Amino acid sequence: MLDPGQDAPARDALAQEARGQIEADGTLKHENNWGLRKLAYEIAQRTEADYRWFRFEAPPSLLEQLDHNLKIADGVLRFRIFKVDPDAPVIAPPTTSAPTGGPSRERPRDDSPPRQPAEKASPSSEQTQEPPAEQAPEAPAETPADSAPAAETASVTDAE
Numbered sequence: 686m687l688d689p690g691q692d693a694p695a696r697d698a699l700a701q702e703a704r705g706q707i708e709a710d711g712t713l714k715h716e717n718n719w720g721l722r723k724l725a726y727e728i729a730q731r732t733e734a735d736y737r738w739f740r741f742e743a744p745p746s747l748l749e750q751l752d753h754n755l756k757i758a759d760g761v762l763r764f765r766i767f768k769v770d771p772d773a774p775v776i777a778p779p780t781t782s783a784p785t786g787g788p789s790r791e792r793p794r795d796d797s798p799p800r801q802p803a804e805k806a807s808p809s810s811e812q813t814q815e816p817p818a819e820q821a822p823e824a825p826a827e828t829p830a831d832s833a834p835a836a837e838t839a840s841v842t843d844a845e
Contacts, residue, residue, distance in 0.1 A: 686734035686762045689721055699760050700737045706751055711743030719778045728762045740775060 687696045700718070707713050719736035728734070743751075748766055755764045 686724075686728075686736055686764065688729070688731065688760045688762050689733055689735050690731065691760045695760060696735050699758060702758075703737075703739065703751065703755065706747065706754065707739060707741045707743060710747040710750075711741050713739065713741045715740040715775050717776075717778055731762060734762050736778075738776070738778075740769070742771070 687699055689696075704713060704716065715738075717738040719738060721733050721735050723733050724731065752766060755761050
């Protein structure tokens, strides 16, 4: 994920540098430029990032070198290196269009027609419903002065 605060040629240069390192010691299998996308949460006061995706084969030494270079490169917000099964399918970039046809998360507007009151329940359903349980009145709480003599009395009877 590259910093969108940099201009496009600078971001392309970072991606080209990573691609060059991969091709020098490994084999680049696939590359995708997913473009600018919103982040799930802010990273370095950024709400979006330029996503670049590479699939490659490389020896462990290249992974260490790539990890080091991406950590210190200006303009790289985040990166991840994953080990995947070579037979796994290549990931297609996710769509960026707004979903259509699904339920809306927006609140209904106030000028919508008022809701109709619910119909009364049938008599048979009223018979099956149980009335709410009545609560017993609470006993008054004991004060510390009331509980102290009881403890003394208990200790006296235990002594006899």
